[in-house]
Amino acid sequence: xxxxxxxxxxxxxxxxxxxxxxxxxxxxxxxxxxxxxxxxxxxxxxxxxxxxxxxxxxxxxxxxxxxxxxxxxxxxxxxxxxxxxxxxxxxxxxxxxxxxxxxxxxxxxxxxxxxxxxxxxxxxxxxxxxxxxxxxxxxxxxxxxxxxxxxxxxxxxxxxxxxxxxxxxxxxxxxxxxxxxxxxxxxxxxxxxxxxxxxxxxxxxxxxxxxxxxxxxxxxxxxxxxxxxxxxxxxxxxxxxxxxxxxxxxxxxxxxxxxxxxxxxxxxxxxxxxxxxxxxxxxxxxxxxxxxxxxxxxxxxxxxxxxxxxxxxxxxxxxxxxxx
Numbered sequence: 001x002x003x004x005x006x007x008x009x010x011x012x013x014x015x016x017x018x019x020x021x022x023x024x025x026x027x028x029x030x031x032x033x034x035x036x037x038x039x040x041x042x043x044x045x046x047x048x049x050x051x052x053x054x055x056x057x058x059x060x061x062x063x064x065x066x067x068x069x070x071x072x073x074x075x076x077x078x079x080x081x082x083x084x085x086x087x088x089x090x091x092x093x094x095x096x097x098x099x100x101x102x103x104x105x106x107x108x109x110x111x112x113x114x115x116x117x118x119x120x121x122x123x124x125x126x127x128x129x130x131x132x133x134x135x136x137x138x139x140x141x142x143x144x145x146x147x148x149x150x151x152x153x154x155x156x157x158x159x160x161x162x163x164x165x166x167x168x169x170x171x172x173x174x175x176x177x178x179x180x181x182x183x184x185x186x187x188x189x190x191x192x193x194x195x196x197x198x199x200x201x202x203x204x205x206x207x208x209x210x211x212x213x214x215x216x217x218x219x220x221x222x223x224x225x226x227x228x229x230x231x232x233x234x235x236x237x238x239x240x241x242x243x244x245x246x247x248x249x250x251x252x253x254x255x256x257x258x259x260x261x262x263x264x265x266x267x268x269x270x271x272x273x274x275x276x277x278x279x280x281x282x283x284x285x286x287x288x289x290x291x292x293x294x295x296x297x298x299x300x301x302x303x304x305x306x307x308x309x310x311x312x313x314x315x316x317x318x319x320x321x322x323x324x
Contacts, residue, residue: 093132096125100139107146112155119150119161123168130172137176140169144180151188156211159192160218167222170229178230185226186240189219193243200252208253220244220259224266234274241267241278248313261313268320275317283314 089097103118103125122143129136150162166185170177196216199207207213223244227237247260268275 089129089132089135092128093135096129097135097139099125100143104143104146107143107150112158115150115153115155115158116161119158119165122147123161123165126165126168126172136172140173140176148184148188151185152191156215160211160215163189163215163218163222167225170226174229175231178232181226181230182232182236186236189223190240190243192216192219193240193247197246200247200256201249202251203253208255213253213256216247216256217259220247220256220263224263224270227267228270234271237267237271237274238278241274245278245282249309250312251309257313261316264317265320268317279314279317282310 088094099121103121106114106118109115109118126136126140129139147162147165150158151166153159153162166181170181192215196212196219199212200216203213223240226232227240241264244260244263247256248264250257252260264275264279
């Protein structure tokens with residue numbers, strides 16, 4: 001009896017211990033499963049974050065490439081637009097081109113009034129085209145040959161207007177005309193000065209109202225402007241300056257003398273040596289009559305007497321060198 005009770009107790013203890021062991025094993029297995037689940041979730045989170053950043057980087061790189069392409073496309077479009085804009089001159093310049101092209105053939109017209117109007121139109125067109133040199137210079141080249149003939153036009157108002165136009169050309173074209181002016185314009189101006197000189201000596205009372213008088217005043221004024229504007233050298237200016245000197249004579253009208261003195265004064269500022277040499281040949285005693293220092297000897301030059309007709313104007317020019 002006692003043995004049976006003891007045996008039953010033993011089995012009860014075994015069952016209890018077995019249950020505890022199984023429970024402990026179940027708990028251990030649960031903990032292992034939970035740890036595995038946590039590790040799996042953590043690994044999945046890392047993978048998802050990495051995948052997110054990879055996608056973000058790829059998308060950002062794609063957007064940047066698309067942005068560069070659009071900028072290049074915009075830049076190329078702007079370049080194309082700028083080139084197209086450059087090829088098309090402004091309305092005022094285009095109008096000037098059209099006018100010059102239509103006027104060129106009329107420069108040789110036999111109608112005096114028409115030639116005068118054509119020259120006026122050319123001058124206004126040149127002023128309008130000044131900002132667009134790439135359009136202006138070819139047109140000036142095209143009309144140059146026909147235009148230069150107007151500088152010796154028999155109709156004096158047209159010749160006077162042509163000299164005004166050449167002055168405007170020098171302002172808008174500058175260096176482009178330098179050689180052309182020296183080679184083709186200077187001889188024509190010298191020819192006009194020599195041609196008009198006899199009529200200016202002891203003129204009549206109505207001379208100042210004549211076309212010859214207006215033409216002469218225009219030529220003398222324009223010479224200094226052309227020399228300075230084009231940056232002409234001494235050798236390029238000397239011949240035309242020498243042609244102006246006879247108009248310093250007291251036998252010419254006062255207004256012509258005054259304009260000639262002004263022109264030579266401007267050129268004296270531009271190139272003092274050139275004017276000094278030109279005038280000292282005409283009146284050496286005015287410049288060399290007294291040495292600048294007592295230690296210097298007096299220079300004796302044969303035929304050094306100053307012509308009375310030039311004395312007053314040369315004296316006025318000489319004052320310019322006293323202030324240098």
